[in-house]
Amino acid sequence: DTEVTQTPKHLVMGMTNKKSLKCEQHMGHRAMYWYKQKAKKPPELMFVYSYEKLSINESVPSRFSPECPNSSLLNLHLHALQPEDSALYLCASSHVAKNIQYFGAGTRLSVL
Amino acid sequence: GESVGLHLPTLSVQEGDNSIINCAYSNSASDYFIWYKQESGKGPQFIIDIRSNMDKRQGQRVTVLLNKTVKHLSLQIAATQPGDSAVYFCAETRLTYGNNRLAFGKGNQVVVIP
Numbered sequence: 001d002t003e004v005t006q007t008p009k010h011l012v013m014g015m016t017n018k019k020s021l022k023c024e025q026h027m028g029h030r031a032m033y034w035y036k037q038k039a040k041k042p043p044e045l046m047f048v049y050s051y052e053k054l055s056i057n058e059s060v061p062s063r064f065s066p067e068c069p070n071s072s073l074l075n076l077h078l079h080a081l082q083p084e085d086s087a088l089y090l091c092a093s094s095h096v097a098k099n100i101q102y103f104g105a106g107t108r109l110s111v112l
Numbered sequence: 113g114e115s116v117g118l119h120l121p122t123l124s125v126q127e128g129d130n131s132i133i134n135c136a137y138s139n140s141a142s143d144y145f146i147w148y149k150q151e152s153g154k155g156p157q158f159i160i161d162i163r164s165n166m167d168k169r170q171g172q173r174v175t176v177l178l179n180k181t182v183k184h185l186s187l188q189i190a191a192t193q194p195g196d197s198a199v200y201f202c203a204e205t206r207l208t209y210g211n212n213r214l215a216f217g218k219g220n221q222v223v224v225i226p
Contacts, residue, residue: 033212040219041218042201044202048212103148104155
């Protein structure tokens with residue numbers, strides 16, 4: 001099973017809202033990732049968690065706040081987003097020592 | 113034929129023909145390469161990988177070729193099917209413990225004509 005599950009599939013939010021994206025995997029992977037993807041572009045890395053600790057933050061604005069409550073779950077908390085933050089947000093996971101990342105289907109986010 | 117659109121190079125291929133998707137990578141220190149397929153409305157899906165000590169690797173209907181001299185990677189799809197219509201991304205990385213970064217290429221759109 002190489003499934004990474006993301007919820008919700010679609011999200012529309014206003015600039016003053018607070019929302020959260022969720023990601024879950026049961027492959028025993030101890031590295032989890034958040035990516036942002038704009039249309040017709042490759043995924044851009046935002047955050048990496050390794051053994052439930054934040055190991056990489058690619059200078060992401062503080063209105064995006066990641067959280068890794070346990071080895072299977074990854075959240076991305078959103079607050080005071082801008083319209084330019086509208087994108088597909090992808091979660092991925094991998095073994096720490098292997099680089100094949102398995103992606104979820106993403107959350108399509110629209111900020112109004 | 114192949115054309116460069118506003119954002120993505122696009123390869124149009126007749127169903128049943130073979131497809132070749134090319135990727136130029138940038139880091140000569142990269143030693144591991146992955147091809148992903150992304151269908152509309154889905155996340156990237158792992159297709160095949162290759163280490164830098166190999167120059168060719170075959171999977172089911174797919175073959176990846178690596179030319180380290182010119183830093184070039186290609187994905188060949190045999191007998192292309194309508195389900196192969198997608199955007200294909202190459203990705204490069206270094207196999208160093210704790211290095212979890214993948215550098216993605218710009219992507220190539222494949223359109224299969226029935």
